[in-house]
Every structure is written in structure tokens, then in C-alpha cells.
Amino acid sequence: xxxxxxxxxxxxxxxxxxxxxxxxxxxxxxxxxxxxxxxxxxxxxxxxxxxxxxxxxxxxxxxxxxxxxxxxxxxxxxxxxxxxxxxxxxxxxxxxxxxxxxxxxxxxxxxxxxxxxxxxxxxxxxxxxxxxxx
Numbered sequence: 105x106x107x108x109x110x111x112x113x114x115x116x117x118x119x120x121x122x123x124x125x126x127x128x129x130x131x132x133x134x135x136x137x138x139x140x141x142x143x144x145x146x147x148x149x150x151x152x153x154x155x156x157x158x159x160x161x162x163x164x165x166x167x168x169x170x171x172x173x174x175x176x177x178x179x180x181x182x183x184x185x186x187x188x189x190x191x192x193x194x195x196x197x198x199x200x201x202x203x204x205x206x207x208x209x210x211x212x213x214x215x216x217x218x219x220x221x222x223x224x225x226x227x228x229x230x231x232x233x234x235x236x237x238x
Contacts, residue, residue, distance in 0.1 A: 158235070165232035168216065171205050172225050175213025178202035182210040 147153055175182070181202045203210040216225050 161232050162236060165229050167205065167209075168212065168225070169229045169233075171203060171209035171213040172217055172229070174202075174204040174209055175217050178210070179213070179217070183214065186210060186214060 141149075178201070185201055185207075201207050201210045203213060205212070217223075221228070
């Protein structure tokens with residue numbers, strides 16, 4: 105009986121070996137692309153941004169201060185108007201709020217004083233106002 109030659113499964117073995125990188129060949133490194141600064145970084149780098157944020161904090165804190173102080177003087181009348189009770193007298197039927205800032209001030213005062221912080225609402229207000237650098 106004659107011996108058979110072993111059959112190779114892949115006849116192109118030499119072609120594959122040539123295409124694979126060997127340890128002696130140099131591999132190509134991919135360079136990472138550096139992205140530029142994001143839009144938020146650009147906005148925060150603008151010198152006008154701290155001024156705008158500071159002024160908006162001052163306006164919000166002054167609004168809260170006036171609405172909270174006014175709420176302590178007019179909470180009974182404004183609460184009736186906010187609840188929409190039918191016990192309004194004829195002169196108050198038009199919906200006249202006694203809060204200095206009107207309906208928005210009455211809503212803010214009612215929310216922050218009655219449902220929120222109570223008398224301690226003045227602590228964060230004064231902390232916000234203390235951030236002003238004159």
C-alpha cells in the first residue's frame with residue numbers, strides 16, 4: 105500500500121502568512137483626534153457670563169425677598185384669592201392681591217413661606233445677596 109500525502113485544509117497558507125504582520129514588522133499606530141472645547145466651555149470662558157449669572161441671582165433673590173416680606177403682611181387676604189374662595193367681599197372681587205408683586209409674588213410667597221422654608225426663607229435670600237461684590 106502506498107502512503108498518501110496529507111491534505112492541507114488551506115492551500116493559500118503562504119498568502120495568509122504574508123498578509124499577517126509579524127513581530128518584526130512595524131505596526132501603524134492610530135492617532136487620536138483632539139476635539140475642540142465644547143460650547144458650554146466656550147460660554148463659561150466668556151467674561152460676561154459671571155456678570156449675567158450674578159445679576160440674575162440678584163434679581164431672583166430680591167424678588168424672593170420682596171415676595172416673602174410682603175407675604176407676612178398680606179398672607180390672609182392673598183390666601184383667599186389664591187384658593188379661589190367665594191367669601192370675597194364686593195371691593196375685593198376683582199382679584200386685587202395685596203402682595204407687592206401681585207399674583208406672582210403671592211404665589212412665590214405662599215409656596216416658599218408656607219409650603220417651603222417658613223421663616224428661614226430669609227437665610228438663603230441673604231446668602232444669595234451676600235454674593236454681590238461691590
